[in-house]
Amino acid sequence: MSTFDFNGREVYYTTDGDASKPALLILNGIMMSHKSWEPFKDSFTPYFHLVRFDMLDQGYSAKMEEDYTQDIQVDLVKALLDHLNIDRAYIAGISYGGSVALQMAVKYPSRIVRMALFNAGARTSEWLRDVGRGWNEVAKGRNGKAYYHVTIPYIYSPQFYTRENAWMEARREKLLPVFDNADFQDAMVRLTKSAESHDVSDRLEEIEVPTIVAAADHDVLTPPHEQRELAERMPNARLTVFDDCGHASMYEKPSLFVATILGFFLDDQESYEIE
Secondary structure, X not given: OXXXXXXXXXXXXXXXXXXXOOEEEEEOOOOOOHHHHHHHHHHHOOOOEEEEEOOOOOOOOOOOOOOOOOHHHHHHHHHHHHHOOOOOEEEEEEOHHHHHHHHHHHHOHHHEEEEEEEOOOOEOOHHHHHHHHHHHHHHOOOOHHHHHHHHHHHHOOHHHHHHOHHHHHHHHHHHHHHHOOHHHHHXXXXXXXXXXXXXXXXXXXXXXXXXXXXXXXXOOOOOHXXXXXXXXXXXXXXXXXEOOOOOOHHHHOHHHHHHHHHHHHHOOOOOOOOO
16 A cells, blocks of 8 residues: 555555556546456456556545545546656546536546546536435434435445345445444535536547546446436447446346456457448
């Protein structure tokens, strides 16, 4: 684990694999940290120099005192690449991280080789905004169990939640102490607010970064029509849909998640002439 200074704030990151390989930067969902990707590390490091980090208000990185927008996370991504002397990186982002990746592609497109976007949309919809505001109202009550039950069921598909209930129960026991922490709840409120203004819908045609867009058919937070818009309007984007899957696609369909990233990032052939 390493740190660097970003505008007077300490940011935690870790790198794995051979630094001479192409860099793969992975961007967390809103409740995630660099540790969330530990099970995936061995799948990526044979091919990439893997970079994981905690955004502001996530994991071990500095906590903010005031509200902000995701633009600060975008500048943090650039600063991290600069700190690591990485000119261009492959970027994979899910949910909140996908929003940051899209804004990165608008603001600093030359720093991205290719993108993989999971469960992300061009903007924070009115539906998602109000879901987030509901989460934040519950967070004010300082009841970790209530916060867990009003957030986590939205993140998984009903069928996964039922089929893998033993896994979900174990996860609840692991997360409840975290959710009971007032500092975590305050950070989540700020992170959720920071996503409200996410909107690159009027810039999609400008994003020329080659991109794979992954939707999940049972995602209620960022429904598949939002990913279809990305794929249809971004000039070099293509769409894949995970069947029988909710918003947490990396946990519900881990092998497909990895295969999507590796397949798209490692195969840089633009087209195939079939005779």
